[in-house]
Amino acid sequence: MVIHIESRIKAIEAARASLDKKARETLILELKDLTVIADYFVICSGENVSQVKAIVEHIGETLKKDYGIKPMRIEGLDYAHWVLMDYSDVVIHIFEDETRAYYELEKFWLDAPRIPLHDEDKDTPGRKNKRELSVRRN
Numbered sequence: 071m072v073i074h075i076e077s078r079i080k081a082i083e084a085a086r087a088s089l090d091k092k093a094r095e096t097l098i099l100e101l102k103d104l105t106v107i108a109d110y111f112v113i114c115s116g117e118n119v120s121q122v123k124a125i126v127e128h129i130g131e132t133l134k135k136d137y138g139i140k141p142m143r144i145e146g147l148d149y150a151h152w153v154l155m156d157y158s159d160v161v162i163h164i165f166e167d168e169t170r171a172y173y174e175l176e177k178f179w180l181d182a183p184r185i186p187l188h189d190e191d192k193d194t195p196g197r198k199n200k201r202e203l204s205v206r207r208n
Contacts, residue, residue: 075137077102077159078185081110084155084162085187087132088114091125094167097176098185108161111179115170119150125164126153133157 075083081098088096093114102109116122126147133139139157146153151169155162163175 077109080157080160081112084112084129087129088125091128093125099179099182100185101182104182109159112162113176115165115167117167119166122150122153122164122166129162
């Protein structure tokens with residue numbers, strides 16, 4: 071069963087899942103008024119390729135288990151220096167630290183609002199009870 075969730079909630083849940091695996095410098099950029107590429111980018115880093123792969127796997131498992139959604143595609147997993155998970159409205163970039171420093175992707179989106187990940191965000195609908203979300207079951 072697939073549960074339709076808001077793009078913002080999907081981005082926050084993906085970011086939280088990355089933090090479960092100790093991702094570094096996790097941030098969410100709101101792009102919906104700036105581009106048609108996606109509504110949100112989630113960007114995070116891992117210390118090495120093993121951690122990058124673990125983050126990717128955990129994000130994928132979390133979104134599939136909790137919401138029944140899978141990425142449209144995953145690119146870069148073979149080398150895992152920069153992995154892109156495309157959920158259409160949310161694109162997740164998981165970098166190895168060195169690769170993120172080289173590309174500085176977030177500098178291309180300086181005008182994009184950042185969605186904070188604070189402790190109070192832990193109470194967003196979906197974390198405690200998935201049914202609190204405004205959902206549409208397909």
